[in-house]
Amino acid sequence: MSKPRQTVAIVGAGIGGLTAALAFARNGAEVFVLEQASELKEIGAGIQITPNGARVLNALGLADDCAAESIVAQGVQPMDAITGQPVTRFDLTTKSPAYRFFHRASLVTILADAAKKAGVHISLGQRVCAVTADGTVVTDAGTLHADIVVGADGIHSVTRDLFAGPKAEFTGQVAWRGVIVAPDAPAIAHIWMAPKRHVVTYPLKGGLLNVVAVQERTDWAAEGWDHMDDPTNLQSAFSDCAPNFQEILAQVETPSLWGLFRHPVAQVWSKGRVVLLGDAAHPTLPFLAQGANMAIEDAFVLAHCCAAHASVQSAFRHYQQLRRDRVIRAISAANANAKNYHLSGLKRSVTFAGLKTLGAVAPSAFINRLSWLYDYDVTR
Numbered sequence: 001m002s003k004p005r006q007t008v009a010i011v012g013a014g015i016g017g018l019t020a021a022l023a024f025a026r027n028g029a030e031v032f033v034l035e036q037a038s039e040l041k042e043i044g045a046g047i048q049i050t051p052n053g054a055r056v057l058n059a060l061g062l063a064d065d066c067a068a069e070s071i072v073a074q075g076v077q078p079m080d081a082i083t084g085q086p087v088t089r090f091d092l093t094t095k096s097p098a099y100r101f102f103h104r105a106s107l108v109t110i111l112a113d114a115a116k117k118a119g120v121h122i123s124l125g126q127r128v129c130a131v132t133a134d135g136t137v138v139t140d141a142g143t144l145h146a147d148i149v150v151g152a153d154g155i156h157s158v159t160r161d162l163f164a165g166p167k168a169e170f171t172g173q174v175a176w177r178g179v180i181v182a183p184d185a186p187a188i189a190h191i192w193m194a195p196k197r198h199v200v201t202y203p204l205k206g207g208l209l210n211v212v213a214v215q216e217r218t219d220w221a222a223e224g225w226d227h228m229d230d231p232t233n234l235q236s237a238f239s240d241c242a243p244n245f246q247e248i249l250a251q252v253e254t255p256s257l258w259g260l261f262r263h264p265v266a267q268v269w270s271k272g273r274v275v276l277l278g279d280a281a282h283p284t285l286p287f288l289a290q291g292a293n294m295a296i297e298d299a300f301v302l303a304h305c306c307a308a309h310a311s312v313q314s315a316f317r318h319y320q321q322l323r324r325d326r327v328i329r330a331i332s333a334a335n336a337n338a339k340n341y342h343l344s345g346l347k348r349s350v351t352f353a354g355l356k357t358l359g360a361v362a363p364s365a366f367i368n369r370l371s372w373l374y375d376y377d378v379t380r
């Protein structure tokens, strides 16, 4: 006898929630997405989708839309932000599918449009106040019951409250995000490294350059976890750096400032009919560009486990088994980058010399060193 059609309620219409919505709908489920924001928008920032994430988007039938709305990355160039000189350059073109740079808003639109076409019901302005293990979701407007509730509500997840895990804590690092006009920017990610700070820049469709600047600091007094900042604060954080680099930062007119928060990877990702994915389960520092890519992978695996297993509980167990070690490995690689990008003194000189040699003798080393990450295919 075939299984009755599953109903799935997804809390959060971020990249993880929308990918899950599409994947569940493609597997025949009736899907409801509840998003607190009154419109789907991700303003003023880019996102790097690496081959492992792209494989999922392709499997969901989005290859053409993704190709039309993104730029294929050609390389990554570590830079000495103090001298303004390249340290080396690595090639990013050897992987298939391609490593891509997206405007976040474009990726969200692609996912939301495809989800709606697949029959997903997306309700905006619906803040979820609580969920219970029996599959009940309480919003400001009422109550919903589903066979499966997916908590894709990000780092400050309300769904995660059900699991009584530790709250997200400030990591001692802040990030400014902004875009500038740069029609001639090459299709390269530049990593500008300085002691206790770094900046990543990469181009976006429409002649823009995405700028993410990270600084280690102890004070984080903002009420929210992101807000608009005075551009002179960004500039003065890098005032000892090279003029060619400072010129880029000087063009960021309206930077938003984010406190980077984290909590440990959840021990248990499900309870009763409720399951977590993406940042709600395992936030990561953005130094390996994997937070959204991991959420995309989670979404695909979860939907497939739920379609394949007879019971929700065994599906959730299998999902966590397939995902937990991998996300822990990605998170520790991102943590290592956090250290390597911010070196000072002798360690910095030695690391730069090593990178220079590596880039000269093995330009594919950067991407090959991460083949455990980029070559992984959750769709197989």
Ligand SMILES: Cc1cc2nc3c(=O)[nH]c(=O)nc-3n(C[C@H](O)[C@H](O)[C@H](O)COP(=O)(O)OP(=O)(O)OC[C@H]3O[C@@H](n4cnc5c(N)ncnc54)[C@H](O)[C@@H]3O)c2cc1C
Binding pocket: 011, 012, 013, 014, 015, 016, 017, 034, 035, 036, 037, 046, 047, 048, 049, 126, 127, 128, 129, 152, 153, 154, 155, 156, 157, 158, 175, 177, 212, 258, 277, 278, 279, 280, 284, 286, 289, 290, 291, 292, 293, 294, 295
């Ligand atoms: C500066 C920076 C750069 C980054 N760059 C990259 C990158 O290049 N590549 C990459 O892979 N990752 C990157 N990341 C990480 C990535 O942004 C996150 O990991 C990813 O967005 C997580 O997706 P998610 O769907 O789990 O959560 P989110 O994107 O946080 O989405 C959660 C959604 O849930 C909604 N929500 C929350 N609470 C409720 C509620 N109670 N009721 C209803 N809705 C709710 C929110 O409004 C939101 O829409 C970066 C992060 C930062 C900070």
